[in-house]
Amino acid sequence: MQSQASIDSSGGTAPKIATERFSYDDSIVRLFLFATYGWALVAFLVGLYIALQLRWPSLSFGQEFLTFGRLRPLHTNAAIFAFAGNAIFTGIYYSTPRLCKTPMFSRALSRFHFWGWQAIIVSAAITLPLGISQSREYAELEWPIDIAIAIVWVAFAINFFGTLVKRRERHMYVALWFYIATIVTVAILHIFNNLVVPAGLFKSYSLYAGVQDAFMQWWYGHNAVAFFLTTPFLGLMYYFLPKAAGRPVFSYRLSIIHFWSLVFIYIWAGPHHLHYTALPEWASTLGMLFSLMLWMPSWGGMINGLLTLRGAWHKVTTDPVLKFFVVAITFYGMSTFEGPLLSIKAVNSLSHYTDWTIGHVHSGALGWNGFMAFGLVYWLAPRLFQTPLYSIKLATTHFWLATVGILLYVISMYVAGVTQGLMWRALTPEGQLAYPEFIETTLRILPFYIIRAIGGLLFLGGALIGAYNLYRTWAARPSEYEVEVHEAPPLAASYPEEIKPEPTLVAVLESAKKLEVFNTFWWHRRWERKPMRFTVWTTIAVLTASLFEIIPTFVIRSNVPTIATVEPYTPLELCGRDIYIEEGCYNCHSQMIRAMLAETKRYGEYSKPGEFVYDHPFQWGSRRIGPDLAREGGKQSTQWHVLHFEEPSQVSPGSIMPVYAHLMKKPLDFAGIPARMRAMQALGVPYSDDEVKSSIEDAKEQAATFAAEFIAQNGDSPYVTPGGKVIDLGDRQAIALIAYLQRMGTDLFKEPAPETEKKVGQAEGAVPSTDKKTAAVTSGAATSNEGGH
CATH class of the missing domain: 1.10.760.10 (Cytochrome c-like domain)
Incomplete structure (x- = not known):
């Protein structure tokens, strides 16, 4: 079959271009969808269990595998990489082929990605309760699993970029930009944060030590939130929200500003997790400043999302998919307001180490990521299973249970966190601690732990209703799925370049004319036609921000002055x-x-x-x-x-x-x-x-x-x-x-x-005490090399 003839500039008829026939591989999307929901239930169940343990610690039943310390990393990994991760892949494997008008580059790589990722999650579920951990937040898995993650991620990247190369749609839609940023940055973060020296098959030590290790951990930790829990979900928002609302994205220009400012600024913000610690003050201050700047791109994305619903708000009252999306975007706006707020040193001095941070994290992970994932599942299920959703009422019930649950969770943690912070810092008129025993604070917030558990129970209950709704929808599927065949012409080897527009302003400075032309974003339209160039610029933006932040800490050794009496562990x-x-x-x-x-x-x-x-x-x-x-x-x-x-x-x-x-x-x-x-x-x-x-x-x-x-x-x-x-x-x-x-x-x-x-071979500035086998504390003062080296 041939496409309609096109007319060339001379008025003649250009040669007809033959279209190509193809179909999309929705079977891989179904697999990721089932994995998303299955792991969601695991993550929520483990979260509820350890939340109950904080009120009733006897629920560990004396078993080392069931203690809070071992299960908490399992909960976070299950929520982030199993639930949210599979939701990301579900959306990407559905939207990327349709945006590119071509199947995924390789069915084999798609399946390797799926089964490899599930194997990694299972290995985490086994090793973390066994105590096999690097103890690095969001990066607890040991080095063999880290290598497996890198291999699977590379396979995913090859599959994704291969699809971009063989696309039949010239321009890359905004969702693809966020997918690119995710794939590139997560690879960089994972590799450099997990550089270790193995001490056995299931034991390793970080390449970094002390201050540098803390710096690297929160460069990774904060940006894992940024580029695993934010940018890919924004990509999903830019694709699935307009689809569900039947409206175009509110502002193309705002999308561009949102993307580039977020990619460049987010990477600097990690050190705000380390205010008032042994980290050099310049580093934490830098993190705070860039965190404050994050308000602009984050809220730009929220506004772009919510205003996409202009003319479609009436649908929100009846469509549970839009209900989930609207609340998700609202939580995104709230959590991205709260994050910069918590980065301010005065606020952080109260909030850090308290349950306020836990409430903040869950408002993002469950409110933003969770609701986006649920909306995604409900939108995809009828299309993937080729049958109507079993029950709109059950989906709406799920929405309200989840909403009430997350509100109970977040509000109780806010109150508990502020209570903790105020009690820890409270002083009597005489200048002594008002609550000298730590346990006094713990006993005060126990009721809020119960409220938190009730909120978690409601959230889990809603997810279970959703699982039943999903199962009944799947059970009503046809005996054989219909495979839709699409047609589109291949990309031409050559195409007209985007032409730089002429300025329309007159009687103004040349700089004003250049700014006017720049603001047409014609140059960005050119980039959108070149995925590899776009990827290179994204990588440069991420690496530049990372290097400016990290290099000074490793080059300027005076940032970590040595102390004469500090010696290695026995x-x-x-x-x-x-x-x-x-x-x-x-x-x-x-x-x-x-x-x-x-x-x-x-x-x-x-x-x-x-x-x-x-x-x-x-x-x-x-x-x-x-x-x-x-x-x-x-x-x-x-x-x-x-x-x-x-x-x-x-x-x-x-x-x-x-x-x-x-x-x-x-x-x-x-x-x-x-x-x-x-x-x-x-x-x-x-x-x-x-x-x-x-x-x-x-x-x-x-x-x-x-x-x-x-x-x-x-x-x-x-x-x-x-x-x-x-x-x-x-x-x-x-x-x-x-x-x-x-x-x-x-x-x-x-x-x-x-x-x-001083021993031969002893690190400069580290002189051993006379007895390394005891830990006696003497009254002497340690000497410090204040100027460093």
Whole structure:
């Protein structure tokens, strides 16, 4: 079949162009749709379960695999990468072929992408409860899984860009721009954030340490939110909202401004997560300034979305798809207003480490991403299953349950967070802490944890109704799907370039004329015809912003002044730190005392950058469900820690920490210590070869010392389990973790050893104390190289 003849400029008839016949592969979209909803239920169920644990910690049933610390990363990964990730791929695999008028580049790559991504999610669901974790927020998965993610992502990128190359539509629609930014930036973030040195098949240490590691983590963490939970969903909004509303996008120019400003500005904003920490102040201030600038592009996108509904608002009252989309865009506007607000230092000093941040995150993840995903599912289901949606009423019920649920969740967390922040910083007229015990704050907010759980239950209930509606729709599908055949001509080898328009202004400066021509965005129309050029410019924008932010921290070494008494962990302490990570303690406890009066009164001397030079990875945390542990060393006895692990409430009444009795039962892996120390050596930690060779003996000797301390403090009695079994703690995980806890924050207060005792090969500025096997805190002051190197 041939297309209608076109007329050339000379008035003659140009040769007729034969059209090509093709069909779209909707089977892959169906697979991603089912995966989206299946993993949504898993993510919401795990989230509800750990929310209930915060009120009733006994719900872990004493099982190490079910503690909050291990399941919280499972919940976040399931919500972000399983639920939201599959929703992204569902929308991209449906919209990209239709925008390009061609099937996806490779059916084989599409299926490799699908099954590879599901395998990665399953591996996360297995490894995280087992305690196999890098402890990097949103990037907890260990290095073999990270490599698998990179491989699957590359396959996805080849499939996507291959589709762009073979497209039959000359111009790239705005949704494709956001897909490009997502694919490019997520690859950059994933690779550079996950550079590690392996210490075994399921253990690795970050290439970065301390301050640099924190900086890299939040460069990644904030931009994972930006380029995995924002830009792809904006692309979905730009495609599916106009489709559902039957209206064109409100403003093409606003789309351009929205895209480029978002891509360039977002990448700078990560350091605002680290206000008042040991991060250099210039870095966090820079993050705050760019976060404030994010108000403009973010709200530009929200306005563009909502105004697309002009002339179609009457449909919102009857169409559940538009209901979900409208509330999603509203939550996007709210969360992107709140994010810059929380980046302001004065506000952040109150909100950081509190549940306010949790409410903010869920307003975005469930309100924006969740509602967009649900709207997407309800719009696609009748088209993919070629049958009407089973029940509009059930979809509407789902909408209202989810809306009420997320509002209960967010509002309760706002109140809890503000309560926490105000109580932590409250001082008496005499200048003392009004609430010196951390547990006082915990007990005050327990009712809000119950409200949060009720909100989560409603949200999950709505999702279950949606699952039933989706199932009944699928069950009514025809026995065989009809495959629609489309026709379109191929792209011509040559085409007329976009012509630069002439200015229409007169009697003005030349600069004004140039600005007028620039504002026609004729140049952007040219870029939209060249996907590879567009991709290059997007990559340049992302890399430029990233490099300007990151390079100074690594080049200017004075940003991390060394401290003479800070030394590497002993073999046992290193092993204990790994157990701390394995148990997910960082999910509840921070290790960062901010330079604020109330914090120093509560926890002690504020944290210094040089304290963390051997921390691979850093453990500053992002939330305080329990007290900060940065100065934990020497505060409690060995016996106290053992009893705290066995049953926290017996030494801290009212504690919501789950029991960790398994730490007294599980044997310590002494044999694995040398490999871990060699990995640290590769990262520049100054362990000598002799120390590595003797590490097992040294660890056993220090463990025996702590075990003897426990017996002495326990009335000369060994540890006995509640079941009556006597256990020698000298070879148990609890002792290693206690060794690490007793070391925390003590180096800063040790007496520096004489310069003549400095070891050969010791890192410059890091002089060992006379005894590395104890964590005694002396009254001496640490010396600091204030000027750096």
